[in-house]
Structures are given as structure tokens and as C-alpha cells.
């Protein structure tokens with residue numbers, strides 16, 4: 126058997142590919158792109174939430190938000206570690222993010238304008254991420270699959286804390302309910318865009334499905350998210366901002382309206398409300414941390430010398 | 436003379452997809468010998484598809500006696516658990 130035949134055989138039999146296994150170049154490249162994009166999303170995703178740490182309405186809300194953001198940092202680190210097993214260094218991945226060569230999820234280029242947005246982000250953005258990540262637990266690349274299992278275990282608290290915020294507001298004063306509805310209005314469409322273009326228009330998903338990097342199509346995942354989420358909105362008396370949304374008895378799913386793909390591609394291309402701000406802030410934080418890294422290196426070097434001398 | 440070599444900790448991946456798991460250690464002179472010895476000692480019945488050997492001296496461990504204070508930062512953060520949140524009556528899939 127050739128290397129390629131062996132590889133295809135493993136994929137066909139659902140045997141995971143591990144870092145030392147031979148793999149086609151395009152498989153490796155696809156994973157490097159997808160996994161680093163995933164890692165970058167976790168890291169950049171801390172910014173819209175970080176915006177509210179100092180303005181959280183209660184101490185409880187503040188420690189919860191901090192704990193959630195801390196988890197996202199952890200998710201980024203798990204994913205960078207897994208992506209590094211593909212033979213590319215973390216420095217390179219970060220450079221690609223900062224120079225715009227690598228992307229991250231477009232959802233994080235939208236601003237978080239009110240406290241209700243912390244609810245909408247946890248409920249909808251983490252909710253959509255969970256649907257995607259649960260599916261990726263079975264991805265064909267071992268290190269990616271293992272990091273997804275770890276991440277999924279931690280995600281459920283994220284969505285629940287978000288829904289709790291939204292539910293509290295929805296049951297509050299008319300003004301508070303309005304805040305919840307407004308956040309839903311702004312985050313609904315960007316959230317369902319998180320699953321990417323329709324299958325028919327998705328030039329990338331074809332090989333990824335063949336290689337079992339992706340196990341379910343963009344449209345299938347999106348539908349599953351919508352079907353789970355609509356009743357959660359209804360339960361709180363909130364309205365999904367889509368006049369075409371209605372239950373389809375035959376399909377056992379919700380039909381929904383046309384997605385504004387022009388907006389989607391515009392944000393992907395860098396013209397969303399916060400793209401520039403997000404990267405600028407990342408670069409700044411990276412540069413501000415330089416002296417810490419230098420000091421840590423100097424300290425480690427010194428400790429080594431002391432150990433050697435003794 | 437050194438009759439034993441160094442101690443190596445052995446980690447085995449029992450099949451692709453699973454994490455490497457610590458199974459024990461052995462003595463060997465050098466990493467190649469450690470790997471071969473690990474194969475002979477720990478995988479005589481095809482227990483694995485991949486082996487890692489790590490010099491015992493290179494493992495830097497926390498001290499279980501201090502685990503109380505060491506893990507203290509996560510002790511009182513019950514809000515990191517999903518069960519901490521009360522979902523409205525009737526909420527599903529969350």
C-alpha cells in the first residue's frame with residue numbers, strides 16, 4: 126500500500142490520524158488553517174466580552190464573566206497546542222493572525238453595546254460554537270478531536286450563563302426586556318452566519334468532508350442550531366428577528382429567511398465594525414507583554430546557571 | 436560503573452485518537468534503548484500504537500501534600516460548573 130492508500134484506508138475506517146502519521150499536504154494545510162482560525166477565534170473572542178468586565182452589574186456577574194473569558198483563553202491555548210503538532214510554530218500562527226493572513230470567526234467583529242449583549246453572546250455565539258464543536262469531537266485528526274472533547278465539557282456553562290442573563294432581563298422591567306430583544310436582534314443573524322456559507326456555495330467544505338475533518342455540512346449544523354434556539358427565545362417571550370421563520374411540519378425543522386451574505390463577506394474581508402480594533406488590540410497586548418517574556422527568559426536562564434554551578 | 440542507566444517514564448497510546456496514558460517506568464541507557472525496552476516490557480500483547488518515553492528526571496511534579504493550597508484557586512468557583520445556573524422552567528437543549 127502507498128502512503129496515500131494507507132491514509133485513505135484510515136479515513137474510511139474512522140481511524141484517527143496522529144501527528145507522526147503520513148498525511149496529504151492539503152490535509153495538513155487545511156487543518157493548519159481551520160485549527161488556527163479556531164484558536165484565533167477563541168482568543169479574539171475574549172475582547173467583546175472583556176469590554177463588559179468593569180461594567181458588570183453585580184459582583185456575581187463579574188466573576189462569572191471573568192471565569193468565562195478565562196475559559197476562552199484556555200480554549201485558544203488547547204487549540205494552538207494541537208495546531209502546533211502539524212509542524213508550524215505558535216509564533217508563526219500568531220504572526221499570520223496579526224498580519225491578516227489568518228482569519229477568525231466574523232462574529233467577534235461586532236461590538237458589544239449593552240450588558241444584554243453578554244447574554245446574547247453566551248446564549249447564541251457559544252450556543253452556535255457548541256453545535257459546531259460537538260460535531261468536531263469526531264474529526265479525523267486526533268489532537269483536534271481531543272481538544273474538542275475538552276472544550277465541549279467546558280462550554281455548557283458558557284451558554285447557560287448567557288441564557289440566564291437574557292432570561293433575567295426578559296423577565297425584568299419593560300426596558301430590560303427591550304434590552305434583551307435588542308441584543309437578540311443584533312446577534313441573531315451574525316450567529317447563524319457563524320456556520321459559514323451555504324453548502325452549495327462553500328468551495329472549501331468539499332475536501333474537508335471527504336477527509337472527515339468536518340462531519341456535518343454548514344447547512345445541517347446551522348439548521349440544528351436554529352431548531353434548538355427558536356423555542357428557547359419563545360420561552361422567554363422574545364422574537365427572532367426573521368419574518369420568514371416558521372415551523373415546517375414536513376421537515377420537522379424551522380424554515381428561515383435569506384441570509385445577508387453580502388454582509389458576511391464584507392466582514393470576512395475586514396470591513397466589519399470592529400475588525401481593525403480587534404487586531405490592533407491584539408498587537409498592542411502582544412507588544413506590551415514583551416518585557417514579561419524577556420524577564421521570564423532571563424530568570425529561567427539564570428536558574429539554569431545556578432543549578433549547573435551547584 | 437552504572438548498571439541501571441536512567442529511569443524513563445512510559446506513555447502508551449492504545450489506539451489512534453486516544454491520549455497517551457502513563458503505564459509505568461523502566462531503566463535504560465539512552466532514548467532508543469528506552470523505547471525498545473518499553474515496547475518489550477509494556478506492549479507484548481499489542482497494547483498500543485504509539486509509545487512515548489520521557490526521562491524521569493525531566494518530569495517536574497507538583498507535590499500532592501501541598502495540593503490543598505496548590506489547587507485552592509479553583510476551590511470556591513462553583514460558577515465554573517454548568518449546574519450552577521438555574522434555567523427557566525421548560526428550557527430545552529441547554
Ligand SMILES: [Fe+2]
Nearest residue numbers: 167196197200
Ligand atoms: Fe470557547
Ligand SMILES: [Fe+2]
Nearest residue numbers: 197251280283
Ligand atoms: Fe465558550
